[in-house]
Amino acid sequence: MPVVGEHIGEIARRFCRHMFANHPELLDGVFNRGNQAHGEQQQALAGSVAAFAGGLVSTPQRTPEHLLKRIAHKHASLGIRPDQYQTVHDNLMWAIVDVLGDAVTPEVAAAWDEVYWLMANALINQERGLYSARGVTPETVWRKWEVEKKIKETPDVVTFVVKRVDDRLVTTSLPGQYVTVLIDMPDGVRQPHQYSLTRADDGEHRQFSLKRVRDNGEPEGEVSWQADLDRRARQSRHSRSV
Ligand SMILES: Cc1cc2nc3c(=O)[nH]c(=O)nc-3n(C[C@H](O)[C@H](O)[C@H](O)COP(=O)(O)OP(=O)(O)OC[C@H]3O[C@@H](n4cnc5c(N)ncnc54)[C@H](O)[C@@H]3O)c2cc1C
Ligand code: HEM
Known part of the structure; x- marks a missing residue:
């Protein structure tokens, strides 16, 4: 964790660059390009995964769900879909390996993979709850x-x-x-x-x-x-x- 924490800025930068190069459609109507250019938002996603991992270490008996509410609301306001979590996963894990190289042993990779999916599944659940409470789906959050x-x-x-x-x-x-x-x-x-x-x-x-x-x-x-x-x-x- 400390190694990822120390390099989180570079991981976040490479994650965004790699993901938007592979999925330019995410810069049309999903991510805000002003925020991306500004840089702070790049840190938010990767940084929150590291913070979540910290929460799991300090209180392993419970998932730090309280960290997720604000993120779930932002995602639901944008119509984020469960299938998009695989894209984020693949690009984030790629960036961790790209920055940390050999330090990412199979054990380390499996541990971060587990943290990511714990967080992703908790977010997907919260977002499903928000969509259904309003009677919408990710496709119908948008109205004219x-x-x-x-x-x-x-x-x-x-x-x-x-x-x-x-x-x-x-x-x-x-x-x-x-x-x-x-x-x-x-x-x-x-x-x-x-x-x-x-x-x-x-x-x-x-x-x-x-x-x-x-x-x-x-x-x-x-x-x-x-x-x-x-x-x-x-x-x-x-x-x-x-
Ligand atoms: C929950 C929430 C509620 C909000 N409510 C309101 C509200 O009620 N009213 C309101 O006015 N705003 C509100 N905002 C902010 C709003 O959503 C926009 O983020 C804000 O208006 C900036 O949009 P923009 O088009 O002016 O700037 P953008 O073009 O999106 O730029 C965003 C920032 O990035 C900087 N930037 C852009 N390009 C670059 C670059 N190449 N290099 C470095 N920096 C760059 C800009 O200077 C600017 O500071 C809210 C935001 C959130 C998250
Ligand atoms: C476990 C996976 C994820 C985590 C931990 C995460 C985390 C975050 C965080 C912390 C924010 C900032 C919230 C705020 O500003 O209040 C955010 C915003 C956002 N997330 Fe996620 N996210 C995840 C998955 C996804 C997925 C799958 C997508 C869709 C491709 C996505 C798209 C976005 C977008 C578009 C924003 C707004 C950013 C902007 O303003 O440009 N996220 N996310």
């Missing part, structure tokens, strides 16, 4: 919505009020819940982003606000930049005049 209103709250914050266009009522939400919105980017890639809900339920609408991410030494946020259509219109008028 119509933007009914866009309210410019401040120069940097835009509120979206969206209305359902299908025949499923909008289910009640709890404080702290969020939605994942899939946004079509100009290059054809769909970017999933989460937004906290900001209005009580009425069975018809959802409401959320986007704050623009400015370029504090890093690239501007691509979706929050798009959300400010007034600015986009100004820019395209400017481009035409150029």
Whole structure:
């Protein structure tokens, strides 16, 4: 464990690079490319497997399920499917061997394999529970919505009020819940982003606000930049005049 922990940054980097090279479809509507470029999210998945292993060592009598709730909610918000766990497994195990080389004896590999599947099966179960509680499947978590209103709250914050266009009522939400919105980017890639809900339920609408991410030494946020259509219109008028 300490050896994996020490190299977790490099394992996470190689895992992501390898998985997205083999499965470019995961960068269209599943993983968020801004988060990937930023780097923090790369650490999250591999790092949580290492943290889970730590929990198993300190309290072997129980699976550290409490570490999983937040992850299961994020996965369910994205429509992650049980069969995708094999892809993550293969690429993560590949990265561990690629970084640690001969240190990964068959015994070590079998131990990490066991940790991974303990965690994966617990997540798959929690996610199955979340999907069935809402009467959806990973394929039907996505719905089309119509933007009914866009309210410019401040120069940097835009509120979206969206209305359902299908025949499923909008289910009640709890404080702290969020939605994942899939946004079509100009290059054809769909970017999933989460937004906290900001209005009580009425069975018809959802409401959320986007704050623009400015370029504090890093690239501007691509979706929050798009959300400010007034600015986009100004820019395209400017481009035409150029
Ligand atoms: C549970 C949850 C709830 C949320 N609720 C809200 C909400 O209510 N309202 C809201 O506005 N946001 C919310 N967010 C954040 C939101 O989902 C987006 O992550 C955020 O708006 C940034 O999106 P973006 O398109 O502006 O940035 P992105 O383009 O996705 O970029 C993300 C970050 O990566 C950096 N980055 C991009 N490319 C690179 C690169 N090449 N190198 C280095 N860094 C790079 C950007 O500077 C930025 O800091 C929530 C997130 C979560 C997880
Ligand atoms: C045991 C296996 C897995 C573990 C331990 C794991 C762990 C995590 C963690 C810790 C996060 C961050 C949660 C947060 O931000 O709150 C995350 C997010 C995510 N996971 Fe998993 N995950 C696993 C399997 C999968 C699988 C199979 C997929 C689908 C291919 C997947 C896709 C994602 C996506 C798309 C995100 C959001 C990342 C982003 O914003 O770009 N994960 N996961």
